Amino acid sequence: xxxxxxxxxxxxxxxxxxxxxxxxxxxxxxxxxxxxxxxxxxxxxxxxxxxxxxxxxxxxxxxxxxxxxxxxxxxxxxxxxxxxxxxxxxxxxxxxxxxxxxxxxxxxxxxxx
Amino acid sequence: xxxxxxxxxxxxxxxxxxxxxxxxxxxxxxxxxxxxxxxxxxxxxxxxxxxxxxxxxxxxxxxxxxxxxxxxxxxxxxxxxxxxxxxxxxxxxxxxxxxxxxxxxxxxxxxxxxxxxxxxxxxxxxxxxxxxxxxxxxxxxxxxxxxxxxxxxxxxxxxxxxxxxxxxxxxxxxxxxxxxxxxxxxxxxxxxxxxxxxxxxxxxxxxxxxxxxxxxxxxxxxxxxxxxxxxxxxxxxxxxxxxxxxxxxxxxxxxxxxxxxxxxxxxxxxxxxxxxxxxxxxxxxxxxxxxxxxxxxxxxxxxxxxxxxxxxxxxxxxxxxxxxxxxxxxxxxxxxxxxxxxxxxxxxxxxxxxxxxxxxxxxxxxxxxxxxxxxxxxxxxxxxxxxxxxxxxxxxxxxxxxxxxxxxxxxxxxxxxxxxxxxxxxxxxxxxxxxxxxxxxxxxxxxxxxxxxxxxxxxxxxxxxxxxxxxxxxxxxxxxxxxxxxxxxxxxxxxxxxxxxxxxxxxxxxxxxxxxxxxxxxxxxxxxxxxxxxxxxxxxxxxxxxxxxxxxxxxxxxxxxxxxxxxxxxxxxxxxxxxxxxxxxxxxxxxxxxxxxxxxxxxxxxxxxxxxxxxxxxxxxxxxxxxxxxxxxxxxxxxxxxxxxxxxxx
Numbered sequence: 001x002x003x004x005x006x007x008x009x010x011x012x013x014x015x016x017x018x019x020x021x022x023x024x025x026x027x028x029x030x031x032x033x034x035x036x037x038x039x040x041x042x043x044x045x046x047x048x049x050x051x052x053x054x055x056x057x058x059x060x061x062x063x064x065x066x067x068x069x070x071x072x073x074x075x076x077x078x079x080x081x082x083x084x085x086x087x088x089x090x091x092x093x094x095x096x097x098x099x100x101x102x103x104x105x106x107x108x109x110x111x112x113x
Numbered sequence: 114x115x116x117x118x119x120x121x122x123x124x125x126x127x128x129x130x131x132x133x134x135x136x137x138x139x140x141x142x143x144x145x146x147x148x149x150x151x152x153x154x155x156x157x158x159x160x161x162x163x164x165x166x167x168x169x170x171x172x173x174x175x176x177x178x179x180x181x182x183x184x185x186x187x188x189x190x191x192x193x194x195x196x197x198x199x200x201x202x203x204x205x206x207x208x209x210x211x212x213x214x215x216x217x218x219x220x221x222x223x224x225x226x227x228x229x230x231x232x233x234x235x236x237x238x239x240x241x242x243x244x245x246x247x248x249x250x251x252x253x254x255x256x257x258x259x260x261x262x263x264x265x266x267x268x269x270x271x272x273x274x275x276x277x278x279x280x281x282x283x284x285x286x287x288x289x290x291x292x293x294x295x296x297x298x299x300x301x302x303x304x305x306x307x308x309x310x311x312x313x314x315x316x317x318x319x320x321x322x323x324x325x326x327x328x329x330x331x332x333x334x335x336x337x338x339x340x341x342x343x344x345x346x347x348x349x350x351x352x353x354x355x356x357x358x359x360x361x362x363x364x365x366x367x368x369x370x371x372x373x374x375x376x377x378x379x380x381x382x383x384x385x386x387x388x389x390x391x392x393x394x395x396x397x398x399x400x401x402x403x404x405x406x407x408x409x410x411x412x413x414x415x416x417x418x419x420x421x422x423x424x425x426x427x428x429x430x431x432x433x434x435x436x437x438x439x440x441x442x443x444x445x446x447x448x449x450x451x452x453x454x455x456x457x458x459x460x461x462x463x464x465x466x467x468x469x470x471x472x473x474x475x476x477x478x479x480x481x482x483x484x485x486x487x488x489x490x491x492x493x494x495x496x497x498x499x500x501x502x503x504x505x506x507x508x509x510x511x512x513x514x515x516x517x518x519x520x521x522x523x524x525x526x527x528x529x530x531x532x533x534x535x536x537x538x539x540x541x542x543x544x545x546x547x548x549x550x551x552x553x554x555x556x557x558x559x560x561x562x563x564x565x566x567x568x569x570x571x572x573x574x575x576x577x578x579x580x581x582x583x584x585x586x587x588x589x590x591x592x593x594x595x596x597x598x599x600x601x602x603x604x605x606x607x608x609x610x611x612x613x614x615x616x617x618x619x620x621x622x623x624x625x626x627x628x629x630x631x632x633x634x635x636x637x638x639x640x641x642x643x644x645x646x647x648x649x650x651x652x653x654x655x656x657x658x659x660x661x662x663x664x665x666x667x668x669x670x671x672x673x674x675x676x677x678x679x680x681x682x683x684x685x686x687x688x689x690x691x692x693x694x695x696x697x698x699x700x701x702x703x704x705x706x707x708x709x710x711x712x713x714x715x716x717x718x719x720x721x722x723x724x725x726x727x728x729x730x731x732x733x734x735x736x737x738x739x740x741x742x743x744x745x746x747x748x749x750x751x752x753x754x755x756x757x758x759x760x761x762x763x
Contacts (some may be wrong), residue, residue, distance in 0.1 A: 022683060029679035036672035044665045051654045090748075091741035098737070102706060106726065109714050 027074045031067060038063030058111035065104040073097040143354040144480045146317060147362040148392045149379065151417045156365065157379075158183055160372045165191075168198045172209035173373040179216035180380035181416065192220035201228045204235055208247035211254040222255070229257055236263055238270045245271065246283040253290040261295035264288075269299055278327045281307055285334035289341045297342055304335045305347040311356075318362070319355035329360045329374035336385040345387045350479045353388045357415060383414035389477040390415055391423075393470060395485065396451060402490045402611060403544050406457030410445065410485075412472055419450035423474040427454065430487070433465040440468075456487065462547060463491040463609040490609045491542050493549055494518070498538040498603075500619055502528050503582075514619075522619035525598065529624035534583040536571070536618075540605060548577035551607035556581050558592075558599040558621065567591045571603075585623055594625040695739035702733030 020028070041059050050056055076085050076093035085093075149157070161178050162185075165171035171194055175185050185191045192214065199210040199222060207228065214220040235248040236259070245267055252259045268284045275281075281303050288300040311319045311328070320328040339346040348356070361379070366372040382390055396409040413419050425447075430440035439459050445452035456466075465488055472481040500522060501513040516522045528534040536556065540549045550573050559566040567588075571581040599621045606613040656662075690696070706729050713722040 025683050026680060026685055029676055029683065032679070033672045033676035036675065037669055040665070040669045040672070044669070048657045048661060048665070051656070089745055091745045095737060095741055098703070099734075102726075102730065105710055106713075106722070109710050110719055112714060 021079065024074060024078060027070060027077075031070050031074070034063050034067045034070065038067070052113060054111055054113045058108045058113070061111075062105065062108040065108075066101065069097055069100050069104065072100075142480060142482060143316075143351045144483055145354050145357045145361075145390060145392055147358045148394075148415060149361050149364070149417060153361075153364045154181070154379075154417050157181065157372055157376060160366060160369070161376060162186065163369070165194065168195070168200075168206055168209045168213075170369055171195060171198070172213045173369045175213040175216050177373040177376040180376045185217065188217045188220070192217050195220065196222060201225070201231075204232065204244050204247045204251070207232065207251045211251040215254045224255055224257075232257075233259065236260070236267055238267050240267070240271075242268065242271045242275050242280040242283050242287070246287040249287045249290050259291075261291040264291055265295050265297065265300065272300075272303065278307065278310065278321050278323050278331065282327065282331045282334045285331075285338045289334070289337040293342065297338070301338065301342060301344065304338065307331060308335075308348060308352070311352075313355065314359075317355065318359040319352055320359035325360065325363055326371050326374045328356065329371075329378035332356055332360065333374070333377040333381045336381040336387070340386050343386065348388070350388070353382075353390060354480050357382065357390050361415065379416050383416045383418065385477075387477055388479045389475065390479045391420065391472050391481045392417075393425075393472065393483045393485075395487075398488075399485060400488045400490055401456045401461075403457060403492075404611075406455050407453045408456045408468075408487060410452045410454075410470070411450075412452050420472065420475075420478075421447060421450065423472050423478070425452045426471050426473065428469040428471050428482075430456075430459075430466050430468045432462070433467055433486070439466065456489070460545070461489045462545070463489050463542060463549070465489075465609075488609060490611050491544055491549075492612045493540050493551065493605060493607075493610050493614065494543045495603070495605070495614065495616070496539045496541050498618065499536070500526060501535050502526050503533045503535050505531055505533060505584075516618055518614070518616055521617050525620035525622055527622045527624070528583070528585050530586040530589075530626050532585060534585070534621055534623075536581040536601075538571075538579050538603075539577065540579065549607075549610075550577060551605055551610055553604060553606040554579060555604040557602040557604060558583075559602065560592075560595060560597050560599050562597055563595060565593070565595065583621075585625065589625045592623065592625065596622075596624045598622050691743070693740070693743060695736045695743065699733060699736035699740045702729055702736055705729050706733060 038060060041056065041063065045056050045060075073093055073096075075081055076088055076096075077090040088096075158178065158181055161174050161181070163170075163174065165174055171191065175191055178185055195210045195213050195217075198206075200206040201224075207222075207224075210222050214222045229252075232248040232252055235244050237245075240248075245264065249259060249264055264287065268287060272281060272284055284300060285303060285307075288297050291297065310321065312322055313319055321331065335346050335348070360375060363375075366375060382388070392411075392413050392415060394411050396411055399408065401408050410425065411419065412423060412425055425445040427440050427443045427445070429438055430443075431438045439461050440456075443454060445454045447453075465486055468485040468487050470483045470485055472478055472483075495518045498516045498518065499513045500516060514522055514524075514526075526534060540551060540554070541547070542549050554571045554573075556569045556571050557566055558569075569581060569583070571579045573579050601618050601621050603614065603616045603618050605616075706726065709722065709725050709729060713719075717725075
């Protein structure tokens with residue numbers, strides 16, 4: 001059971017390294033960073049407490065929101081999905097990503113207190 | 114067909130119930146809520162008996178008193194006054210003198226031919242209705258002839274020009290003096306038109322907005338004319354009663370003319386051919402008892418004259434609580450102007466009874482069905498008063514002591530926390546022997562030393578035997594656990610009892626455990642300054658130690674390092690950085706926006722931030738748009754997008 005799991009994972013990693021374009025790997029690295037940041041914030045909250053609650057919420061929401069926006073960006077610039085996004089060029093996707101992040105972080109900074 | 118049958122019977126039932134309810138509602142006619150009592154009539158006479166100052170006040174006094182059936186103190190003196198003060202050149206003066214002399218027996222006002230012609234000439238379309246009225250009345254009082262038809266035509270044309278209430282009332286009054294052969298139908302219609310102008314106030318009063326005097330004069334004139342032509346005035350019974358309420362609600366009058374108008378209206382309503390309102394009131398409180406078994410009613414007209422020719426009958430009398438009928442069609446007997454009925458002969462139980470009284474004998478009587486509430490009161494006697502002290506664990510009493518009213522028990526009763534004090538008694542009607550349940554049966558315990566008193570309610574059981582039990586342990590809070598001698602009182606009262614009872618039955622010594630002894634009742638400390646409340650500010654939340662927060666800060670920032678490492682490993686670089694102006698400006702603008710976020714966190718508020726963001730944002734957007742367009746163009750020039758190439762996003 002563990003052996004098959006291990007083989008699946010290694011196979012997956014191999015495929016990933018070989019077939020994924022570099023651009024997407026960069027975005028994936030960014031996603032991993034955001035994920036870890038959010039996880040560490042949550043860990044602090046669990047261990048130490050929720051004070052100040054608004055700060056925790058805004059930090060956590062920032063991570064969650066950024067993650068979602070980055071996922072959107074990744075979907076839109078993936079050449080596999082070009083057929084689904086005929087009107088959206090990668091530049092346009094990036095511009096949307098920047099704009100959405102600006103709005104998100106405006107709200108986050110407002111709430112962080 | 115069965116459905117149709119049910120449906121039609123349902124409709125019939127509905128219709129009949131509606132008709133029945135209409136009848137029931139109609140049967141509950143209005144009765145006068147305001148009327149003159151004998152003292153008010155006397156006051157009216159006194160007002161009208163004041164000595165006269167001028168001819169007009171003489172007229173009001175003499176004629177007013179005549180209407181009340183009273184004559185002036187000195188008729189000769191009055192007659193001389195009239196004769197000496199009359200002014201033959203004034204129609205009003207002649208009117209006052211002539212009318213007043215008519216009320217005095219054997220008084221004549223000499224009138225010359227010129228005066229008569231002068232009066233006749235006043236009857237024309239050019240005179241006011243008031244002048245026409247005065248001259249016609251004068252001519253009629255002096256017995257001089259007049260042309261009725263001319264008067265009618267003059268009045269008819271004047272009515273259209275003078276449309277106010279006083280004028281039309283005077284026109285009605287004038288028509289009452291005219292010959293019956295004249296065509297008075299036009300003027301007769303004015304009664305109905307004027308009646309329509311009356312204001313209905315709350316269904317109780319009916320009066321002109323011009324006031325009491327106008328209403329009273331209208332009533333006088335309307336009935337005078339109606340009697341003259343022998344035609345019933347177009348006033349419904351309820352309207353007549355509402356007029357009675359309006360005219361007789363005021364018991365002291367502002368002016369002699371107002372008093373005069375009330376006297377005239379009272380005379381008109383007590384003595385006309387069509388409507389005579391009946392005033393029925395009980396003499397004193399409507400209460401009957403063994404000592405006073407007669408129910409006495411005053412049945413009068415509006416002038417407080419008893420209607421001795423009428424027959425007064427109780428149509429039905431039923432108990433308010435049990436709704437059982439006691440009397441049916443029992444007549445009252447007349448004695449000295451008061452109608453009496455011995456109600457106690459029917460042996461009613463004590464309580465309230467609803468009487469429906471009818472006054473008959475004259476078809477003119479209005480409001481002759483009256484509802485009256487009569488109270489039958491009685492005296493109570495307390496019997497079988499038994500006091501005992503019962504141990505809690507045994508239900509049988511140790512010893513019962515019987516006490517008779519009004520004496521007090523010789524020995525006092527002792528009850529401590531293991532014992533109950535019990536009391537039982539019966540309340541009996543002294544005349545009939547029936548058990549009574551009065552509204553108030555209280556047991557009061559009064560501590561003579563501290564002045565404290567505690568009141569309990571004694572309740573009857575199903576056999577109407579009153580029981581009271583005092584559980585010493587249970588009730589100690591009401592007594593504040595103060596042991597001592599308490600005087601026990603029994604209080605019995607009710608609206609239908611003539612002898613309420615306050616009886617000191619016995620003394621009870623109560624012994625409580627754990628006696629506190631508040632010397633005085635706590636109410637004294639209510640107004641003493643209270644202890645100061647110190648405000649506790651919200652304590653700041655406990656913060657974790659700095660070491661912990663620093664550690665976690667480092668931990669949270671660490672993934673950024675990981676990101677940089679990964680990016681370098683993947684080969685991200687800025688080798689493709691173009692130094693085009695739009696590119697540089699975009700990066701500068703974007704960096705400024707990030708800087709603005711930091712400044713927002715530390716210094717600014719949302720409004721300022723939005724302002725700066727709008728400026729920076731639009732600038733960055735334009736630059737970025739340019740830059741990305743250039744990138745797109747560059748990208749399209751490359752045949753296809755090669756994966757794993759070193760082109761970068763930044």
